[in-house]
Amino acid sequence: MGSKSPIRLPSIDFSNLKTHDPNDRFIWESVRTDVFNAFRDYGCFEVSSFISVDLQECVYDALKQLFDLPLETKVRNTSDIPFHGFVRSPKVPLYESMGIGNPFIPENVDNFTDLMWPHGNSKFRESIKTYSRKLHELDVTVKKMVFESLDLEKYLDEQMQSTGYLLKVMKYRAPEPNESDIGLHTHTDTNIMTILHQDEIGGLEIQTKDDEWIRVEVSPNSFVVVAGETFNVWLNGRLHVPFHRVMMTGNTPRYSLGFFSVKKSSNLVKAFDEMVDEEHPLLFKPFDYGEFLKFFYKEGGIKSKFALKTYCGNDLNVLNSDERA
Numbered sequence: 001m002g003s004k005s006p007i008r009l010p011s012i013d014f015s016n017l018k019t020h021d022p023n024d025r026f027i028w029e030s031v032r033t034d035v036f037n038a039f040r041d042y043g044c045f046e047v048s049s050f051i052s053v054d055l056q057e058c059v060y061d062a063l064k065q066l067f068d069l070p071l072e073t074k075v076r077n078t079s080d081i082p083f084h085g086f087v088r089s090p091k092v093p094l095y096e097s098m099g100i101g102n103p104f105i106p107e108n109v110d111n112f113t114d115l116m117w118p119h120g121n122s123k124f125r126e127s128i129k130t131y132s133r134k135l136h137e138l139d140v141t142v143k144k145m146v147f148e149s150l151d152l153e154k155y156l157d158e159q160m161q162s163t164g165y166l167l168k169v170m171k172y173r174a175p176e177p178n179e180s181d182i183g184l185h186t187h188t189d190t191n192i193m194t195i196l197h198q199d200e201i202g203g204l205e206i207q208t209k210d211d212e213w214i215r216v217e218v219s220p221n222s223f224v225v226v227a228g229e230t231f232n233v234w235l236n237g238r239l240h241v242p243f244h245r246v247m248m249t250g251n252t253p254r255y256s257l258g259f260f261s262v263k264k265s266s267n268l269v270k271a272f273d274e275m276v277d278e279e280h281p282l283l284f285k286p287f288d289y290g291e292f293l294k295f296f297y298k299e300g301g302i303k304s305k306f307a308l309k310t311y312c313g314n315d316l317n318v319l320n321s322d323e324r325a
């Protein structure tokens with residue numbers, strides 16, 4: 001495993017895609033090519049200056065207020081889905097997180113805000129609503145581009161309908177002198193796709209296909225879009241799914257947000273027929289996402305570097321792109 005390098009993630013500018021004017025087709029196609037190539041080569045990319053500095057500052061102020069609430073208030077954030085509510089665990093001592101399901105639905109943000117601040121907090125409510133709408137828009141745009149790149153548009157609506165979303169907000173405290181500086185252990189995301197946003201403290205690191213660790217240094221109003229395992233199963237291995245982690249090197253707390261698109265439970269995940277041929281033999285057997293998560297969390301899958309392959313890899317002689325690299 002190599003050391004940290006000055007390589008930068010591909011950076012893609014979505015700001016010229018504001019209209020759906022057919023004359024913008026050229027811009028759309030050029031961004032689409034960049035998105036697909038970045039996913040194929042790095043499994044992730046930066047979306048530069050995607051929100052206003054004002055919105056970014058409002059959201060981070062709101063996060064600080066949220067994590068400053070007493071523990072007995074934060075634990076009210078519960079969910080039936082593991083790790084979608086308040087999380088604090090001795091396994092990741094620097095980390096705590098909370099989650100809002102489908103946050104682009106205004107009532108979901110209202111309910112979360114009422115739970116945390118029974119007397120109201122309009123700044124939190126409004127900034128998270130605007131922010132979630134922007135992230136949802138970016139999620140849909142990126143997926144549309146990837147599906148179009150492989151002539152899979154016919155599956156887009158059906159896949160969007162079986163997708164749920166989670167806005168996860170995270171705080172990492174600084175390590176004590178005798179503690180490890182690992183904020184979040186090396187992992188891949190098992191969901192479809194994640195949009196990450198970190199504050200100016202930084203600390204997110206992503207591993208390239210050549211095992212180099214890149215420390216992600218992007219401006220605080222930029223995002224990092226990361227491909228998840230489910231997306232790669234649909235496309236039968238055409239994407240790179242990057243290992244990533246969070247390292248806490250300084251002595252200031254770090255705040256970050258993740259917008260996770262997740263296959264709804266009891267929905268089958270399988271490669272699209274067009275993605276399987278002689279040159280691209282099936283890498284993963286079809287599986288139920290809810291059942292996989294049970295395996296992942298209860299049977300130690302979380303500790304395995306290649307949990308999905310252990311669970312449903314089609315043929316251990318067929319190497320995935322991580323191992324080929």
Ligand SMILES: O=C(O)CCC(=O)C(=O)O
Pocket residue numbers: 168170184189196197198204244245246256257258
């Ligand atoms: O906090 C971050 O920047 C990364 C979080 C992450 O990778 C995750 O929750 O899966």
Ligand SMILES: [Fe+2]
Pocket residue numbers: 187188189194244
């Ligand atoms: Fe992650």
